[in-house]
Amino acid sequence: MSWGYKNRQAALIAEVQRWERILEDGSPGRAAEFAAWIKRSPEHLQAYLMHQALKTELKNLDAEHRFDVDDLIARSSGKVTELFSATPTIPARVADRDQRVFWTWIRKTFFIATAATLGLGFLAVSYLGQQNIQDYETGVGEQRRVLLQDGSVVELNTQTHIRVALRRDRRDVDLLSGEAVFSIRRNSRRPFRVHANGHVIEDLGTEFEVYIHPDASTTVAVLEGQVRITSEGVGSVPGLGLGTDPLTNNPASPPAHHHSVSTEVKAGQQVRIARSGDQVTRATVNVSNAAQWREHRLSFEGASLPEVVTELNRYNHRQIILSDDPALGQRRYTVIVDPYDPDSFVEALRGDPGLIVHSDEQQIVIGVREPSREPH
Numbered sequence: 001m002s003w004g005y006k007n008r009q010a011a012l013i014a015e016v017q018r019w020e021r022i023l024e025d026g027s028p029g030r031a032a033e034f035a036a037w038i039k040r041s042p043e044h045l046q047a048y049l050m051h052q053a054l055k056t057e058l059k060n061l062d063a064e065h066r067f068d069v070d071d072l073i074a075r076s077s078g079k080v081t082e083l084f085s086a087t088p089t090i091p092a093r094v095a096d097r098d099q100r101v102f103w104t105w106i107r108k109t110f111f112i113a114t115a116a117t118l119g120l121g122f123l124a125v126s127y128l129g130q131q132n133i134q135d136y137e138t139g140v141g142e143q144r145r146v147l148l149q150d151g152s153v154v155e156l157n158t159q160t161h162i163r164v165a166l167r168r169d170r171r172d173v174d175l176l177s178g179e180a181v182f183s184i185r186r187n188s189r190r191p192f193r194v195h196a197n198g199h200v201i202e203d204l205g206t207e208f209e210v211y212i213h214p215d216a217s218t219t220v221a222v223l224e225g226q227v228r229i230t231s232e233g234v235g236s237v238p239g240l241g242l243g244t245d246p247l248t249n250n251p252a253s254p255p256a257h258h259h260s261v262s263t264e265v266k267a268g269q270q271v272r273i274a275r276s277g278d279q280v281t282r283a284t285v286n287v288s289n290a291a292q293w294r295e296h297r298l299s300f301e302g303a304s305l306p307e308v309v310t311e312l313n314r315y316n317h318r319q320i321i322l323s324d325d326p327a328l329g330q331r332r333y334t335v336i337v338d339p340y341d342p343d344s345f346v347e348a349l350r351g352d353p354g355l356i357v358h359s360d361e362q363q364i365v366i367g368v369r370e371p372s373r374e375p376h
Contacts, residue, residue: 011295012047043145043155137161138178141315141340143294151185152192157211157293158315158339179211181223181291199273202228206267209291214310216275222265223287230262231277298339305331305366308345315339320346323367 019034038044136156138144144156149166156162160178165171168190173182175196184192184203192203196210197218206225212218220229263280265271270285292299300308305328309320320342322328337345346364350357358365 012043013051015044016048016051040141041143041145043143046145133163133165135161135163140317148185150187150190153183155181155183155291155294175210175212177212179209179293181207181209181294183207197273197275198231198277200230202230204228204264208265217272219270219272220265221270221285221290222267223290224267226264226266228262228264229271229273231273293339296338296340297336299336301334302332303334304329305333308333308335308337309366312337312339312342312345316342318342318361318363320364320366323365325368327368328366 019037023030023034038048132149136144136146136154138156138158138160141158143158146154146156146162146164148154148164148171150171152171154162154164154173157179160180161176162180163174163176165173171187171190171192173192173194175194182192182194182203184206186203186205194201194203194210196212197216199218201208201210201220204226206227207223208225208227209221209223210218211221220227263271265282268284268287270283270290272281272283273279289299298311300311306322309322313319316339335345335348342364343359346357346359346366349355349366354369356367356369358367
């Protein structure tokens, strides 16, 4: 398990502790905000359950209450930087929910989740060694952490779809759409490969991110270790079916123009492969700033307005619409934004005298302001 993953877990538990302090005032509105935060990602609920389980175990060990357990836990994470957390829209039915009922539900969920985990563990043992194909997806604005049976962890960003196949001799994941970070449990006898847009990213003991962009190009950024990228040719079959279509399990036709080109990418490096597969751009990345979406941040450096808008729209049902004026594509921005709060970025655009911004509850429309014509 990577240090990056451990640090993120510690940060999430620190966030849970912060919420506990906020909820001490007993405000139903605060409880509703916390409920919305929990529902934002299964990873948030898991952090809360881990925190509560730790407190329960410590209190059982200290039956005479010689120690202040809450103080010990708080001090243990005092040096952890808290995550940037977006302010979500609060459903009315959650806002009206009594705080006591909510906390009761959370505690019941803990016991149900524990029992379900044990049950799934026994099922996993009974199927050990057999092929197991599973799909995982996230919706708009949703992020999800998946713990695979081999101990590897996959973190899915918004609008992401993966298909996982674990076999005795190898492990394969198809990234069908979106963006994910892979933290791999090393096993030299069972290679781990990610298949994306006709390319195979093979783990060499690492943590890495793969993103299929809306323009169908593919970015691979290595956070730890090293990967090997092999091009199988445009139109090649993903690796789940061992020469078969993963959806129908029927034999698949070979690609018309098959070729294989291999390259290795190390920690701190990133490659972007064009849709055609012919153009490969290599760059260095700041590992500490990579995959910032896990902390609800997106960084842009000299990005065009359409590029920024395309990324923000992935996280929100309320879309930003650009007019077809080519002048919008010439504007460049270096900015860090919260993907769940596009209005902050839009407000900055309102200060641009060359732009017109109209917004309502359904959408935000951005166009170019016509230059005023002085009378002669």
